[in-house]
């Protein structure tokens with residue numbers, strides 16, 4: 012009699028052990044490079060170079076120097092990145108949301124063709140565009156101007172934004188809009204006061220994707236901006252150099268990477284509640 | 298005095314999608330008109346035409362003296378309750394009820410007062426600060442009703458407002474609805490595919506099929522005098538027995554038996570008849586018109602038994618409601634047919650023949 016529950020418990024524990032081993036392994040697998048960067052950014056140069064590798068530095072091997080030598084200039088790069096990313100994301104949403112709504116709700120002739128075009132554009136490897144874009148940037152005299160980044164970033168993010176938002180609008184119950192019209196809302200009021208509040212989760216999700224792309228983009232940022240004070244984080248990190256050509260400054264690079272990633276992490280953490288939350292719950296009988 | 302009047306309404310979505318073909322009807326103040334019909338017969342489309350959510354291809358919507366056909370829905374002073382309730386999920390119950398008044402620039406004091414009056418009537422006062430997501434299905438349904446009532450509109454439109462409630466609650470809300478709208482004394486157009494709702498609530502029922510009104514009558518008449526075969530089969534539960542019979546002289550042949558035809562001229566060669574299961578009974582000595590057969594199926598139908606009888610000498614089956622206390626023989630059951638309760642329909646058009 013008593014063996015039954017114990018064997019049961021055992022098998023349960025085994026499952027749990029397996030589960031947690033799996034979880035820990037997966038998390039380690041995903042986070043290891045990041046953790047390694049964190050570790051490197053906190054170790055002294057000696058500790059970084061030391062063999063065998065120092066996994067658990069003692070107090071003498073720890074330092075904040077790598078962060079401190081990045082200095083005020085790095086803040087400038089962060090602000091550049093933030094400005095470019097925010098602006099392009101906002102424009103992208105402001106243009107993409109109405110387009111997506113139109114494609115979802117109104118019967119436009121050639122709707123399928125428009126959608127196909129949007130899809131094709133989003134499939135095109137954007138890196139191939141940059142020589143052509145460079146000519147355009149030169150032509151319009153946009154070199155060394157935030158606009159030379161904001162405009163391409165917006166354009167590249169638009170297709171995905173439109174596709175995602177369109178499918179979101181399509182599953183919004185149409186009754187809500189009808190109800191609003193009967194209540195006497197005009198079209199603009201309806202969009203702003205009824206549709207927009209319900210769209211926030213989708214806007215946040217696509218917004219974050221667009222933001223991450225803009226924040227991490229390298230080729231355009233490298234090509235279109237040469238003036239130091241206008242450069243963005245990825246470029247700044249790539250330009251961190253050592254005292255000599257043979258020395259790779261692992262510490263400062265790691266520190267810069269960590270600092271550069273931090274805003275993204277914070278952003279996602281702030282908004283993840285919003286992303287998960289299904290704000291339409293309760294609109295219609297569930 | 299506002300009268301809702303539809304004149305030859307037609308809605309065509311595509312060359313062969315015409316959910317509303319040609320519908321004319323009037324609904325007076327205090328009248329409760331139900332649009333009844335199977336799924337896809339164009340009930341919702343008709344309601345949306347009245348509300349102005351769709352523009353008719355032809356025809357007019359008139360309220361009182363005003364032709365509203367080209368007036369946008371917001372300016373029609375009609376309130377609509379949706380099947381899905383369509384409550385704004387990001388607003389509280391109070392805000393949901395108040396929006397239409399706010400948009401019409403009603404003074405805040407009056408809004409407050411009207412919202413509270415309606416909330417009291419519907420027992421929503423303690424829920425005013427909640428969001429729709431935190432309400433039960435029945436409560437949401439009430440909020441949707443409150444939103445319509447608070448406007449004090451000229452016309453009420455309801456699209457299957459009870460179909461998302463469970464059976465018990467539906468019955469209870471049905472009674473409340475009836476009381477509530479009797480007090481409003483406004484034209485009410487109510488869409489449902491549930492015949493019980495149609496029968497209990499309405500003063501007039503319009504049975505729709507394929508975008509046309511099959512019959513427009515008070516509920517009792519719909520039941521006792523169905524205008525055609527479709528209405529006869531659609532209204533009533535258990536369903537009416539509908540049989541296609543051949544005629545010989547002045548009698549319709551049902552297997553080894555025959556039923557006397559009323560005096561039709563010319564005498565038809567074939568005819569469709571309808572008999573409700575409750576209009577059949579077990580035959581006694583005195584009954585003149587009887588048929589015999591064997592029982593093929595017995596179902597429990599509430600208080601009574603629904604017995605399917607295969608008529609001797611034919612492939613037809615008649616279903617009959619029998620009191621379970623009565624005795625009958627399974628192999629040879631004898632049924633009496635009340636000739637005054639037989640509905641006769643034209644074989645081809647399906648139209649009612651007897652008055």
Ligand SMILES: Nc1ncnc2c1ncn2[C@@H]1O[C@H](COP(=O)(O)OP(=O)(O)OP(=O)(O)O)[C@@H](O)[C@H]1O
Nearest residue numbers: 310314316334335336337338339340341342343490
């Ligand atoms: N916007 C539209 N475009 C094209 N066809 C439509 C549109 N709206 C409705 N229809 C068609 O019109 C017909 C009637 O639809 P409707 O919604 O009026 O049916 P209903 O009687 O309300 O059915 P149910 O009881 O299922 O609600 C359907 O065949 C539907 O496909």
Ligand SMILES: [Mg+2]
Nearest residue numbers: 340341342456
């Ligand atoms: Mg419908």
